Amino acid sequence: MDRASVLAGAPFRTALYATVLFALVLFGAGRFAYQRVEIALQQNLEAQILEEQILLHEILRDGGGEALGRAVIELNSPLSSQRHMVGVFDEKGQHLAGNIDLAPDFVGWQVRSSGERSFLGLEDGHLLNASRQDSLQTVVGRSLAPKNQALATLIEGLLLLSIVVLLTTLSLGYVLSRRNLLKLQTIEQTLNRVSLGDMAARLPVSQANDQIDRIAAQVNEHLEQLSALMTTTKSSVVAIAHDLKTPLSHGFMALQQALGKLDRAEDAREELENLESELERLSSVFDTILRISRIETAGAQTYFDNMDLNDAVREMQDTFAAVADEKGQTLVTGPGNSKDVLIWGDHKMLLQLAYNLVKNAIEHCPSGTKIELLADDQDGARRLIIADDGPGVADDLRASIFDPFFRTSSSRSSGGNGLGLALVRAIATRHGARVRAYDNGPGLRVIVSFPKKDKLHDIAA
Incomplete structure (x- = not known):
């Protein structure tokens, strides 16, 4: 059987299984209803017979045997003789009145069948009650036909309803x-x-909003992420090819020049040093790419521990203060919070994140720029902030500065490879943090927002 045939029969099989299950439930409910109705009809029939027995006993007590005989004759009218039975007998079993000729050989309840069968095989008999009082014995019976007919009608109705x-x-x-x-x-x-x-390609989502629609919506979200990832990957591949072409070309030219000088027995040290420099640049690019990949795919938080962001701020101040002075810039640490700004993270990774942010600001800002670095904690939201009053980044480019190999036109002359801020985003994502760039009016403000304390692990109170 081919796949198309299997899929075509799937709706019918599913509906059939559901119908069989529902039929079993319906059968159980119908059987319960039938038993309850049968019990109710039986109790009603017994109540009618007992009422008539009580009436006969009261007539016997108040008017004697003669009055009882007249009452039996009236009860035993031709119209009710088929379904109503009554009889009176003396102490020797002699028939005195009624349409029952033989004295009963029992006291209490008994069913006597006529031997006839009605619809669905139900026997058309009589329910009898025999009672003794003084020297007389009374027997009252009612036909089971109405009860059986009611049950048969009920069964027919249940069958029709079930179908x-x-x-x-x-x-x-x-x-x-x-x-x-x-x-x-x-x-x-x-x-x-x-x-x-x-x-x-995206999955259609109907207005019904059933389970399949909700799954389709989630799949569409994943497809959006996959599409964005593919777009980023393609852009990265193109950027890698573009950025690696220059050092490869330079290295190839340096190698050619060195070979030419060696053929002429000249000193080729300068060309070989240029080749070494270009190869180091290539190695640095590949090392950074591999590091980003390892950070993004890392699972266990092996080296995570409590860390105070203020420590990273102070260390960056010690590292870059002299570098900023040489460029005519001012690196200051903001007031932030006097208390510890604790986060749960990898100490070396987070120092690398802060290092790349400060280095990026120093490299792309002119002389006279003020660069501020601070850590704060506002209502449990821990942030690392670096802001400058330099030239900033255009609004339409600000969201792309964390993409791998992205460089603005003004930064291409700096010799960078466009991976510094990409590494920042990878480290932030690894820590569950979010990094965003904003207009500082003038300049650029980069904020790394870490998860709230109640979402971290093992943070000291």
Whole structure:
């Protein structure tokens, strides 16, 4: 059987399974209802017989045997003789009145069948009650036919209702299953398009907002992330090729020049040093790419511990104060908070994050720029902030400065590879933090926001 045939039969099988399950439930409910109705009819019939027995005993007590005989004759009218039975007998079992000829050989309740069978095999008998009082014995009976007919009608109704309900359930189940199957087939076709390279393909989400629609919405979110990742990957590949082409070309030229000088027996030290420099640049790029990849794919928090962001601020001040002075810049640490700004993280990674942010600000800001670095804790939101009053970044480019190999036109002359801020974002993501760039009016403000304390592990109170 091919796959198409299996999918085509899936709605019917699903509806059939649901119908069978519903039929079992309906059968159990019908059987319970039948038993309850049968008990109620039996109790009602017994109550009628007992009422008549009580009436006969009262007539016997008040008017004697003669009055009882007249009452039996009236009760035993031709219209009720088929379904109503009554008889009076003396102490020797002689028939005195009524349409029962033989004296009963029992006291209490008994069912006597007529031997006839009605619909569905129910016997059409009589329920009898025999009682003794003084020297007389009375027997009152009622036909079971009305009870049996009521039960037969109930069974017919239940059967008809079951058929209608089961057919409706089967049809509704088939329709719903068919609709869900079509949605699943659409999901399959869309994912096949994505696997073939159509990253713009998305799953349709109907207004019904059922479980499949909610799953489709989640899949669309993942497809958006995958599409963004693919776009970033393609851009990174192009950027890598573009950025590595220059050092490779320079290195190749230096190698050619060195070989030429060696052929002429000249000193090629300068060209070999240039080649070494270009190779070191290439090695640095690849090392940074590998480091970003390891940070993004790392799982266990092996080297994580409590860390105070104020320590990173002070260390960056000690490291870059002299460098900033040489460029005519001012590096200051803001007031922040006097208390510790604790986070849960890798000490070396976070120092690298702060190092890259300060280095980026110093390299891309002119002389006379003020650069401020601070850590603060506002209502549990810990932040590392670096702000400058330099030229800043255009609004349409600000969101892209953390992408790998992204460089503004003004920064391409600095000799960087565009991976410093990409490493910052990778480290921030590794720590569950969010890094954003804002206009500082003038200049640029970069804020790294770490998770609140109640979302961290093992943070001291």
